Amino acid sequence: MKAAKTICYWLGGFGVWLLLTWSLAPASLIAGAVVALVAALVFGRDLPLNPLRLFNPVRWFWVLVYIPVFGYMVIKANIDVALRVLSPGLQLKPGIVKIRTTLKSDIARTFLANSITLTPGTLTVEIKDDLLYIHWIEVRTEDAAEAGRLIKGPFEKLLARIFE
Amino acid sequence: MTETIGWVFIIGGVAFNLLGCLGLVRFPDLYNRMQAATKSVTLGTCGILFGIFLMTGFSAIGIKALVVILFVLINLPVASHALSRGSLQFGVKLWRGTIRDMFTEDRGGRSIIETGEGEEK
Numbered sequence: 001m002k003a004a005k006t007i008c009y010w011l012g013g014f015g016v017w018l019l020l021t022w023s024l025a026p027a028s029l030i031a032g033a034v035v036a037l038v039a040a041l042v043f044g045r046d047l048p049l050n051p052l053r054l055f056n057p058v059r060w061f062w063v064l065v066y067i068p069v070f071g072y073m074v075i076k077a078n079i080d081v082a083l084r085v086l087s088p089g090l091q092l093k094p095g096i097v098k099i100r101t102t103l104k105s106d107i108a109r110t111f112l113a114n115s116i117t118l119t120p121g122t123l124t125v126e127i128k129d130d131l132l133y134i135h136w137i138e139v140r141t142e143d144a145a146e147a148g149r150l151i152k153g154p155f156e157k158l159l160a161r162i163f164e
Numbered sequence: 165m166t167e168t169i170g171w172v173f174i175i176g177g178v179a180f181n182l183l184g185c186l187g188l189v190r191f192p193d194l195y196n197r198m199q200a201a202t203k204s205v206t207l208g209t210c211g212i213l214f215g216i217f218l219m220t221g222f223s224a225i226g227i228k229a230l231v232v233i234l235f236v237l238i239n240l241p242v243a244s245h246a247l248s249r250g251s252l253q254f255g256v257k258l259w260r261g262t263i264r265d266m267f268t269e270d271r272g273g274r275s276i277i278e279t280g281e282g283e284e285k
Binding site for chain 1: 207267
């Protein structure tokens with residue numbers, strides 16, 4: 001498992017190197033392979049992904065579903081912020097609420113927190129185990145279950161399909 | 165044609181960045197400002213980078229722009245989370261219009277919501 005993780009990390013690091021340098025000159029390829037190998041040997045075992053799941057096409061299908069949903073929410077969030085910034089009276093009713101998540105792995109929770117931060121009116125300020133504290137620019141409900149439904153939207157289900 | 169669309173993305177991105185800065189000035193406390201800054205700046209910067217990608221195509225510059233979009237999307241929310249979490253634990257005040265602060269309630273500390281003394285009167 002550790003070796004598989006290191007190899008995945010090495011492949012990923014080398015891929016990023018190829019994209020960033022965008023050249024196939026031998027010197028560049030060798031330097032990239034060596035640097036990626038060093039990074040993989042140092043950080044590879046901390047890779048928060050399961051190598052067996054990394055090549056599962058069903059999970060990649062859900063990644064493809066996740067991307068447009070995420071893009072739509074980001075644009076909605078920006079229109080929401082733009083309207084609030086431009087409205088003369090500043091329509092704010094902020095507060096910090098807590099919600100629970102059913103996601104178990106760290107990487108899935110990280111992505112959930114990031115998605116929440118980029119969606120309309122919400123900002124993740126703290127995670128403790130399965131509790132997420134959210135700064136909400138317009139608190140519509142203080143009930144944890146109802147707030148969770150409103151804030152998490154479609155993300156939790158999608159991330160569960162991708163990571164768990 | 166793609167160049168024109170690229171310019172549309174760049175101008176749109178700049179507009180969203182500008183709105184983010186306006187929010188930074190107009191919103192009342194750190195946490196609300198962080199919201200405006202994170203969301204608008206993420207989309208604005210990604211828009212500018214995507215415009216660059218459209219204008220240069222699959223070249224060294226265009227691909228770098230795409231990779232940077234990915235890094236920005238992953239790292240900006242993490243940075244704003246770290247800043248707001250640190251501020252909250254350090255006790256930076258919430259705006260007086262804040263209706264609930266479950267974090268401080270759960271931690272059992274004193275309320276850090278502004279009382280409005282000294283500013284209004």
